[in-house]
Amino acid sequence: MAPVLSLRGIEKSYGAVAALKGIDLDIGRGEVLAICGDNGAGKSSLVRIISGAQEPSAGAITLDGRTVSFRSPQDALAKGIATIYQDLALAPRLSIVQNVFMGAELTRPLLPFVHILDKRRMEELAKGYLGRLSVAVEDMHRPVERLSGGQRQAVAISRALHWDAQVVIMDEPTAALGVKETALVLDLIRKLNAEGRTVVLISHNMADVTAVATRVAILKSGRKVIDRPVAGLDADGLAHMVMTGKES
Amino acid sequence: MRSFLETYGTAVAGLALTLFFVAFAPNFAAPTNLLNVLKETSFLAILAIGFTLALITSELDLSVAEVASLAAVVTGALIQAGQSSLLAVAAGLLVAFGAGLFNGIAVTRLKVPSLIATLGTAAIAKGFAFMITQGVAFVGRWPAEFTGIARGSMLGLPNLVIWLALVAGGALFLVKCTRTGVHMTATGEADEAARLAGIATGRMKRLGLALSGLLAGVTAVLLTASLSSAAPNMAGDYFLYAIAAVLLGMTMFEPGRANVPGTLVAALTLKVLGNGLVLMGAAYYVQDIVLGLIIIVSVALSATALKKAAFKL
Numbered sequence: 007m008a009p010v011l012s013l014r015g016i017e018k019s020y021g022a023v024a025a026l027k028g029i030d031l032d033i034g035r036g037e038v039l040a041i042c043g044d045n046g047a048g049k050s051s052l053v054r055i056i057s058g059a060q061e062p063s064a065g066a067i068t069l070d071g072r073t074v075s076f077r078s079p080q081d082a083l084a085k086g087i088a089t090i091y092q093d094l095a096l097a098p099r100l101s102i103v104q105n106v107f108m109g110a111e112l113t114r115p116l117l118p119f120v121h122i123l124d125k126r127r128m129e130e131l132a133k134g135y136l137g138r139l140s141v142a143v144e145d146m147h148r149p150v151e152r153l154s155g156g157q158r159q160a161v162a163i164s165r166a167l168h169w170d171a172q173v174v175i176m177d178e179p180t181a182a183l184g185v186k187e188t189a190l191v192l193d194l195i196r197k198l199n200a201e202g203r204t205v206v207l208i209s210h211n212m213a214d215v216t217a218v219a220t221r222v223a224i225l226k227s228g229r230k231v232i233d234r235p236v237a238g239l240d241a242d243g244l245a246h247m248v249m250t251g252k253e254s
Numbered sequence: 255m256r257s258f259l260e261t262y263g264t265a266v267a268g269l270a271l272t273l274f275f276v277a278f279a280p281n282f283a284a285p286t287n288l289l290n291v292l293k294e295t296s297f298l299a300i301l302a303i304g305f306t307l308a309l310i311t312s313e314l315d316l317s318v319a320e321v322a323s324l325a326a327v328v329t330g331a332l333i334q335a336g337q338s339s340l341l342a343v344a345a346g347l348l349v350a351f352g353a354g355l356f357n358g359i360a361v362t363r364l365k366v367p368s369l370i371a372t373l374g375t376a377a378i379a380k381g382f383a384f385m386i387t388q389g390v391a392f393v394g395r396w397p398a399e400f401t402g403i404a405r406g407s408m409l410g411l412p413n414l415v416i417w418l419a420l421v422a423g424g425a426l427f428l429v430k431c432t433r434t435g436v437h438m439t440a441t442g443e444a445d446e447a448a449r450l451a452g453i454a455t456g457r458m459k460r461l462g463l464a465l466s467g468l469l470a471g472v473t474a475v476l477l478t479a480s481l482s483s484a485a486p487n488m489a490g491d492y493f494l495y496a497i498a499a500v501l502l503g504m505t506m507f508e509p510g511r512a513n514v515p516g517t518l519v520a521a522l523t524l525k526v527l528g529n530g531l532v533l534m535g536a537a538y539y540v541q542d543i544v545l546g547l548i549i550i551v552s553v554a555l556s557a558t559a560l561k562k563a564a565f566k567l
Contacts, residue, residue: 080452095451097444099511108440109451111433122431165451 008071010035010204011056011087011173016065018051025051027228029065033173038195038205040215040236042248043225049208052225053177056206057089058082080109088171090162092178098151102143105150106132106164135164138201139194155183156190163194174198175206180214192218212241212248226251264506264516268523275530282533289412291522291529293480296414297473299521300421301492302499304354304469307425309500309512311462312442313361313368317353317376318470319493323486324379325350325474330392330484339400346478347471353379354467358460368463383486391485404479417476421469426514438462443511498545499524501552509555524548 009032018026026048033039043049054060056067058076067074069085076082079089089095096105107128113121129146136143141160143153150158159179166174176195180188188211195205195218209215215222216239224232224247231251236244247253275282282288301318308315329346333339353375360371406413429435440448441458449455473492478484502523503516528541 078452079450083452091450095447097440097447100440100443104436104440108448109437109453111436113433121433123433123436 008035009033010070012068013056014066014068016052016055016067017063018048018055018060019063025228026055026062029225029228029230031223031230031233033204033206034221035172035204036199036202037220038199038207038218040207040209040219040222041225042209042212042215042222042244044248046227047225048228049225050177051228053089053175053206053208056082057087057175059089083169083171086170086172087175088166088169088173089175090159090166090177090179092181095162095165096150096158099149101147101149102136102153102161103128103132103146105161106135106168108165110165110168131168132164135167136160138167139163139197141190141194154187156187156194159191160194163198166198171203173204173206175208177208178210179207180209180211188214212244215244216241224248224251260509262506264502264523265519268519268526271523271530272526275526275533279530279533282530287529287533291525293412293414294529295522295525296412296418297477297480298492298495298499298525299418299518300469300476301473301489302496302503302517302521303421303425303514304466304473305496305500306503306512306514306517307429307438307469308368308462308466310429310442311438311459312445313357313459313463315354315357315368315372315463315466316493316497317357317372317379318466318496319489319491320376320379320383321350321353321467322470322474322477322489322492324353324383324386325471326478326484326488327383327386327392327486329475329478331386333396333400334392334394339397339403342400343403343475346475347468350471350474351464351468354464354470355460357467358463361463362456362459372463380486387484387486389486391483391488393483396479396482401479401482404476414476414480417472421472422514422518425465429514434458434461439511494542494545494549495521495524498549498552501549505552505555 011033013029013031016026016029017024029052041049041052051060055062058079058081061075074085076085082089097108100108103125112124112128114124116122132146139160141157143157150161153161163174179191183191192214195207198205207215207219216236219236222232222234222236222239222244223230232247232253234253301322305315305318325346328349329342332342332345357368357372357375360366360375361368404414408416429439437448437453438458438461440451440453441455445455474489477488481488499521500512500517502520503518504510504512505516506519507513507516524545527544531540531544
């Protein structure tokens with residue numbers, strides 16, 4: 007399978023500290039790739055580079071076979087890579103619709119040169135996105151702060167659907183969630199994947215990884231030490247690999 | 255029920271207060287008095303709507319009153335020097351807009367918290383106003399075409415009220431119906447999230463503060479035309495009133511968020527309160543005490559956005 011996104015020799019240094027020391031990683035179209043590693047292994051740096059939040063110190067990124075560089079998360083999003091951050095990316099007191107369309111509001115012409123927000127269309131589309139994710143929320147004007155953690159993730163994912171992102175990066179999507187909400191988010195990942203989208207899952211939770219990921223890349227001290235299919239692994243075995251950096 | 259109280263409680267209280275004065279304050283309900291309250295409200299509300307637009311992007315503008323005074327004396331100086339009304343008004347508005355833009359640049363580019371930056375601008379504006387006037391007020395003859403901006407009426411409505419309707423309607427349209435307005439709101443609500451969503455948050459803050467300056471200029475022109483004078487401290491009394499109007503407005507319609515309808519109703523309520531107290535024989539200082547209490551209680555009730563703006567030092 008041709009990779010949708012390829013990283014070659016990615017390095018990132020913060021002053022004298024080398025966070026990433028030459029990462030090669032291929033992300034195949036339609037797979038769910040988990041990126042695991044202990045704290046300080048380089049996961050966050052890698053995510054920031056793929057999502058456009060930071061530029062690598064060295065190395066190349068190719069998207070659909072073409073070399074690209076992302077100037078900002080918005081630039082990456084426009085090129086088809088959406089990142090769902092742990093908690094930063096939603097405005098808690100704004101409504102579901104406002105959050106789904108934040109920065110990408112739809113308008114309709116009112117007068118020549120005067121365009122006003124197309125609130126009805128945005129509401130319908132937002133409802134549709136949540137429907138595709140099988141999340142039932144009646145009131146699209148409810149503030150996001152009054153939704154459950156899983157529903158909030160669905161709102162964030164709806165934004166990726168609106169942009170029709172081919173690659174969706176999810177940074178610790180279940181970190182703060184209870185058992186039931188975690189199950190909902192894993193289900194969201196499966197639904198995204200069933201639409202043919204590629205999901206990159208960054209997670210500390212090995213049970214989540216074995217439940218939804220097809221492949222896992224394990225980082226240790228800024229290097230990729232393991233890259234293999236998840237099939238045949240259980241959570242304990244995976245946790246052991248993350249700790250030791252070795253396949254047992 | 256709780257939600258109704260949260261959303262409309264203050265507005266209902268304002269209505270009750272008005273009815274109280276209608277019943278008990280001598281001459282309150284007289285048409286000339288009500289018209290005066292409405293005119294007074296226009297100045298306050300236009301100034302406070304500017305403040306509201308800045309606060310929607312989570313920035314304070316403590317310079318509105320001094321900037322209005324500066325714009326007033328700029329306009330007054332040009333008219334007294336024999337320049338055309340159009341040029342004088344344009345210059346006043348431009349100075350006020352420029353002061354607001356200066357605030358915006360200080361906040362977004364120089365990274366000075368708005369609480370401090372706009373306080374500095376207030377002092378600068380005050381200095382320039384005294385420099386232009388040498389401390390005295392411009393009085394004397396004013397062309398009718400200039401005073402007519404604020405004094406006349408159209409279709410039975412005082413011009414001041416028409417100006418207020420235009421400003422309030424325009425601000426409401428901007429905030430609620432345009433992408434720019436939604437981007438301003440998102441910037442104020444969640445700066446980081448808005449930035450990640452590709453919104454130019456710095457530009458939105460500059461716009462909010464620049465519009466705040468511009469509306470201070472509009473207030474200045476209307477005040478000058480209405481009073482036939484321009485003094486370097488003429489808008490000073492509106493400072494606390496404008497802040498109180500915005501904060502009280504944040505307790506209604508969209509609790510916790512600066513909003514145009516809330517500011518409008520709050521400005522009217524405050525002017526009704528001031529007028530009613532005077533008519534009932536309260537001493538002049540009672541107004542200040544009540545105003546201070548309203549400011550504190552409003553923030554305690556709901557103004558989380560303001561707390562955020564004020565304390566991100």
